[in-house]
Amino acid sequence: MAYVATRGGERAIEQSQRLFCAEMGDITPDRIAEIRAAMPYLIDRIMGEASLYDEDLAALALAQTGGELYEAVLLLRAWRTTQPRISVAEPVTQDALFTHRRISAAFKDIPGGQVLGPTLDYAHRILATTVLDGQVSTPDPVTPAKMASPPRQPSVSAWQAENGLLSPATSDHLTGNDIPDVTREPLLFPAKRAHTLQSLARAETGGVLALGYAAQRGYGQAHPTVNELRLAEAEIVVTHPRGTRFSAGRVKVSQAEVVSKKGSQLELGFSATMGWNEVKVIAAATLDLNSKGAPKGSATEEEFFLYHTEGVESSGFCIHFKLPHYVTFQSSLDAMRDAKARKAAPEKSPEPAE
């Protein structure tokens, strides 16, 4: 075992951090407010991956890291550990969501109908370059309908179960601290379903998309159709010391069900996350749909996708390779030189004992 010491390391490290931050300038309350207001979908993505919902903290993490997403998520995960857990809220159910967007690609006439909500799905992808010439790009205002959309919508899968297309989901009735929690228990395989869904909820979006896309392109066993996609707000229902249960506010959530035919019935894959991030939940639900019986080492195998989509661990492992490995690499070079030397040396006749 050997070590390499770096002279002047402390000064160089200090200056390198200053160099990183110098480009971004002052971090001010106004900047945080602007990031929060201007980039809600980026804020949502960060909060989901950090598994910590607070728009101001997410905006601060983005400002402090210059938009380096892995660092921003790491900052938030680290900060989270400084806070006590006050309680576990009542479980959110699909039919209680305050719904902003609800679509189905499987059935056009779902109970409650379809509302597109906020989306760029049908937008022309044209960059507003006139802004760079000094003009202000002001979005056209929404023309509100006279009637309000129902705040809560029925569940498509419950309707399918009533019509014999799906096996009805039976609640496990777990609440509070009885619900398995990957932040307090190790992730073991085969994983508890609660661990799988929680891990996907906090997974890195790009990683989930890459593996979900692989399954969608044919490297999985089931082709997904979006049964129901929702962007909504969920109530955080907590308990007053007197026992009164009440909503202490709302948070944005995304939820996707994907469906595939299996025998005479349909089979569902499910995913949900905090914040509005529909690419992630569709890809994650595809992985959930495909995970049962997936071959070992395939993109849709639970252990494979859960380990490889944990953003803090995967990015941390990846970037550790740039840290000094001089001694281990030198050892590899020594072994390589020895092998070369042995190959170049004239063959000796074997000793009688060999």
Add this chain to the structure above:
Amino acid sequence: MTPSPRSLTGWTHEAQLAVLARSDPANLKAFADPLIETLPEITVVENRTGLVMLPMRDTAQGTHFHLGEVLMSEARITANDHEGYGMRRGRDLEAAMAMAVVDLAVSLGRAGDDCLAFLEAEARAQADADHETLCRVEATRVDMETF
């Protein structure tokens, strides 16, 4: 023996707390601040930020799982054996304390008319905001037709 908490006419405790938790923080603080003088001596039991884990039920198999944690501010106060409680999203300890003060005032039966007026105004503002949001959502409704 713990005295029975009072309530506001026409309001459940649940509805009162839900409106306070979502009310505008500046309005809430401005309303709660002068209320303090009308109350007996207050003991602060807790005023902190912390996390509330939010679980969800999966629709495929009925499994409850954790979506993630939400940053909340909490305040818990007492006076004359009555308890006031506040819990709101975010890291605004003053707003959580203001919520607890209003909850305590209602429980003690103090400034009932003022509390009622405040809650009704905030409830109306929240309902209007929700209605406006849902009218904008309704504008995006699609009717599918097969040809």
